[in-house]
Amino acid sequence: MSIQSRGKALITGASSGIGAVYADRLAKRGYDLIVVARNKERLEALAARLEQETGRKIEVVQADLTQRSGLARVEAILDVDPAVGFLVNNAGIGVGGTILEADVEALDRMVQLNATAPMRLASAAARGMAARGAGTIVNIASVLALTPELFNGVYSGTKAFLLNLSMSMQNELTGKGVRVQAVLPGATRTEIWERAGVDVDGFPPEMVMSVDEMVDAALSGLDQGELITVPSLPDVKDWNAFETARIALKPNLSRSHAAERYRSAHAA
Numbered sequence: 001m002s003i004q005s006r007g008k009a010l011i012t013g014a015s016s017g018i019g020a021v022y023a024d025r026l027a028k029r030g031y032d033l034i035v036v037a038r039n040k041e042r043l044e045a046l047a048a049r050l051e052q053e054t055g056r057k058i059e060v061v062q063a064d065l066t067q068r069s070g071l072a073r074v075e076a077i078l079d080v081d082p083a084v085g086f087l088v089n090n091a092g093i094g095v096g097g098t099i100l101e102a103d104v105e106a107l108d109r110m111v112q113l114n115a116t117a118p119m120r121l122a123s124a125a126a127r128g129m130a131a132r133g134a135g136t137i138v139n140i141a142s143v144l145a146l147t148p149e150l151f152n153g154v155y156s157g158t159k160a161f162l163l164n165l166s167m168s169m170q171n172e173l174t175g176k177g178v179r180v181q182a183v184l185p186g187a188t189r190t191e192i193w194e195r196a197g198v199d200v201d202g203f204p205p206e207m208v209m210s211v212d213e214m215v216d217a218a219l220s221g222l223d224q225g226e227l228i229t230v231p232s233l234p235d236v237k238d239w240n241a242f243e244t245a246r247i248a249l250k251p252n253l254s255r256s257h258a259a260e261r262y263r264s265a266h267a268a
């Protein structure tokens with residue numbers, strides 16, 4: 001294929017699932033790729049297939065993003081390579097269990113991977129993109145950002161962190177030519193479930209989307225200029241109503257006096 005390169009896209013967690021499908025779609029859209037994960041063999045197999053199918057250049061970067069050294073190597077690429085105009089912050093894990101049961105070290109690694117790493121990579125990417133006046137950052141959050149009662153609260157918290165970070169970055173960067181999209185997938189058939197010890201086949205089939213359909217919907221949302229994409233939500237008006245309700249709280253969230261119901265006569 002001889003289409004001219006659209007620059008480079010860096011995708012974390014590209015060795016399987018959602019990240020591997022983004023790699024496929026972005027290579028087919030004309031991006032050269034930098035694919036990042038721990039499993040080098042899988043990354044090399046993906047790179048070989050996509051180079052053969054699309055003619056794009058694919059660099060493989062083996063890095064554990066829970067380790068400062070691995071994360072620093074990927075940040076350095078974003079710092080120094082002006083060709084990277086697209087970042088997909090996708091690598092993530094889901095540690096299950098309640099806060100009483102879960103291994104706190106495993107929760108801490110999840111925070112490193114799901115929150116600290118994408119924050120540092122988004123920050124590095126945004127600095128270069130804003131200076132160049134162009135770029136796209138896609139943060140893969142989750143509908144669990146909105147539904148903490150459905151899974152481990154720390155996982156939900158990392159995804160709410162990414163959603164809030166994305167919304168704040170949208171405010172800051174839109175005027176500088178940088179697009180930031182948060183994607184909130186629902187249950188998507190990937191290895192994440194098996195890795196978390198959850199049988200995705202135990203869910204009602206109507207709740208689980210194929211990974212190809214999820215990524216294609218997210219890219220369609222990006223093409224349509226959406227800042228937040230919830231691939232499974234049938235009516236975008238429901239999201240807009242949720243946002244309207246949140247924004248309606250704003251004038252009353254910081255005031256010089258406590259609400260009437262908290263004043264001492266009522267509290268007694």
Ligand SMILES: NC(=O)c1ccc[n+]([C@@H]2O[C@H](COP(=O)([O-])OP(=O)(O)OC[C@H]3O[C@@H](n4cnc5c(N)ncnc54)[C@H](OP(=O)(O)O)[C@@H]3O)[C@@H](O)[C@H]2O)c1
Pocket residue numbers: 012013014015016017018019036037038039040042063064065066090091092093094113140141142143184185186187188189190191192193195
């Ligand atoms: N599947 C769903 O239902 C669903 C729903 C909402 C959101 N998400 C989010 O979607 C993203 C992708 O997940 P997925 O469903 O595609 O799962 P997946 O198939 O398990 O992919 C996770 C990716 O992250 C990489 N990764 C894991 N630990 C890493 C580490 N320490 N350092 C660097 N890379 C690491 C994995 O590669 P290596 O093992 O080779 O490192 C893999 O490429 C995650 O952020 C997840 O939270 C998924």
